[in-house]
Amino acid sequence: MSSTTLSPYKLEFLEAAINGGVLKFGSFELKSKRISPYFFNAGDFYRADLLRAISTAYAKTIIEVNESSSPVEFDILFGPAYKGIPLATSTVDKLAELKPEKYGSVCYSFDRKEAKDHGEGGNIVGAPLKGKRVLIVDDVVTAGTAKREAIGKIRYEGGIVVGILVALDRMEKLPAPNGDDPKAPMPSAIGEIRKEYGIPVLSILTLNGGAVEGKEGADCG
Ligand SMILES: O=P(O)(O)OC[C@H]1O[C@H](OP(=O)(O)OP(=O)(O)O)[C@H](O)[C@@H]1O
Numbered sequence: 001m002s003s004t005t006l007s008p009y010k011l012e013f014l015e016a017a018i019n020g021g022v023l024k025f026g027s028f029e030l031k032s033k034r035i036s037p038y039f040f041n042a043g044d045f046y047r048a049d050l051l052r053a054i055s056t057a058y059a060k061t062i063i064e065v066n067e068s069s070s071p072v073e074f075d076i077l078f079g080p081a082y083k084g085i086p087l088a089t090s091t092v093d094k095l096a097e098l099k100p101e102k103y104g105s106v107c108y109s110f111d112r113k114e115a116k117d118h119g120e121g122g123n124i125v126g127a128p129l130k131g132k133r134v135l136i137v138d139d140v141v142t143a144g145t146a147k148r149e150a151i152g153k154i155r156y157e158g159g160i161v162v163g164i165l166v167a168l169d170r171m172e173k174l175p176a177p178n179g180d181d182p183k184a185p186m187p188s189a190i191g192e193i194r195k196e197y198g199i200p201v202l203s204i205l206t207l208n209g210g211a212v213e214g215k216e217g218a219d220c221g
């Protein structure tokens with residue numbers, strides 16, 4: 001990825017991810033069991049300035065897409081538990097700040113990993129999804145399991161999934177059926193979601209490797 005071609009807000013987001021230790025380089029085991037030379041831990045956007053950098057980048061990406069010839073109009077941003085939750089909620093706030101006339105009344109919603117059996121109950125927190133256009137906001141796609149689960153939950157509640165926005169497109173391929181041969185001609189994980197559900201899958205950044213130094217997590221205070 002060449003940083004010289006990035007728009008300023010994407011560059012700021014990339015710098016925050018690297019300087020905040022969110023994007024790390026080394027050897028990491030992914031959910032798919034694949035070993036990756038980098039890892040994007042959205043849980044590390046825990047400091048105010050870092051959270052603001054990512055919510056701004058999501059919000060500006062959404063605004064850009066919705067001013068293009070292929071808009072993705074939505075009523076609710078949905079953040080899959082757990083790491084998607086602060087991403088969706090902070091992005092709704094940022095959208096309302098940047099474009100109050102268009103986004104002042106968009107809503108957020110997220111799921112519980114385990115249904116609650118007392119109080120208000122259920123496994124969705126936030127705006128009711130029934131009949132609403134829902135854009136999923138999350139960190140990355142590896143094999144696509146988390147996004148498929150989120151789509152299932154949203155549809156079960158009667159919501160209409162109109163798209164997915166991730167922070168980083170890792171450009172992952174689906175795991176090969178007989179062990180993980182990186183040279184096996186497997187289809188793209190994001191491409192399969194696009195095809196299967198007929199929805200756009202967008203990203204702030206596309207990362208296909210690169211020699212960038214990572215850092216440890218951010219200091220608070
Ligand atoms: O495309 P996949 O194969 O699903 O892998 C990627 C997802 O896995 C992780 O979330 P996880 O489901 O572990 O939940 P978390 O937010 O609680 O970490 C990660 O945050 C991604 O969203």
Ligand SMILES: O=C(O)c1cc(=O)[nH]c(=O)[nH]1
Pocket residue numbers: 029030031032038039040041042139140142143170
């Ligand atoms: O595949 C994963 O588990 C994964 C990859 C990544 O970059 N970030 C993350 O939180 N999970």
